[in-house]
């Protein structure tokens with residue numbers, strides 16, 4: 112069984128992924144936040160913006176799924192440390208430790224300034240919609256460099272929005288269910304012959320604005336389609352008054368200086384806290 116390191120494992124995607132991949136790989140979870148690993152998995156605390164930590168956690172693994180980082184648009188110093196320095200450290204530590212295979216969840220925000228009425232494939236020129244999007248493009252570029260220069264095997268997934276259900280109109284186009292996420296990540300870990308590939312991390316959504324034929328070519332057969340939830344999602348959708356956000360694939364990332372993470376764990380309200388305390 113392969114040993115797979117998941118960085119950023121305490122985050123939302125990491126939590127879905129470690130649950131879905133349990134039993135398929137020996138999972139080594141890592142995060143700078145503390146985490147109680149599920150049974151059969153191990154946890155190592157590390158901050159990959161420090162090279163020594165990155166080297167320590169990548170030693171002896173067969174593949175890395177590098178989820179760690181700042182996951183929305185936000186202040187540049189935070190993005191620089193987590194997504195530029197941290198990402199570089201993980202690729203470089205992998206190279207030094209002889210780990211060939213990296214699955215890198217880049218983001219739909221690497222190409223978020225394409226219009227929603229355009230269908231784009233994995234070969235389009237980048238069009239980041241935010242500093243965060245630029246940092247994901249940096250990760251894609253690193254993957255390309257490390258594949259060409261050092262023979263590493265890099266699987267770049269431009270992930271849409273991972274959630275048990277799509278949460279709004281834009282996410283009907285870019286939704287990725289947890290089980291489809293796991294299938295795509297497994298292709299990234301296991302498929303022989305990968306050198307450098309870019310695919311879109313979305314389910315089989317009828318409203319997709321991506322041509323995901325590269326993922327299908329590599330064997331991806333998504334099982335879920337957001338259309339099942341469309342009427343309920345659209346019924347609660349309210350116009351935002353932001354014409355740029357509504358016409359571009361990246362939505363509010365195209366206009367906002369900071370974006371609240373829609374996948375963040377729900378904050379406990381005072382009422383809920385009181386209820387739990389009684």
Ligand code: 15L
Pocket residue numbers: 182183217218219220270271272282372373374
């Ligand atoms: C992303 O890249 C983020 O990591 C995630 O938190 C969501 O905001 C997602 O994009 C999205 O576009 O919904």
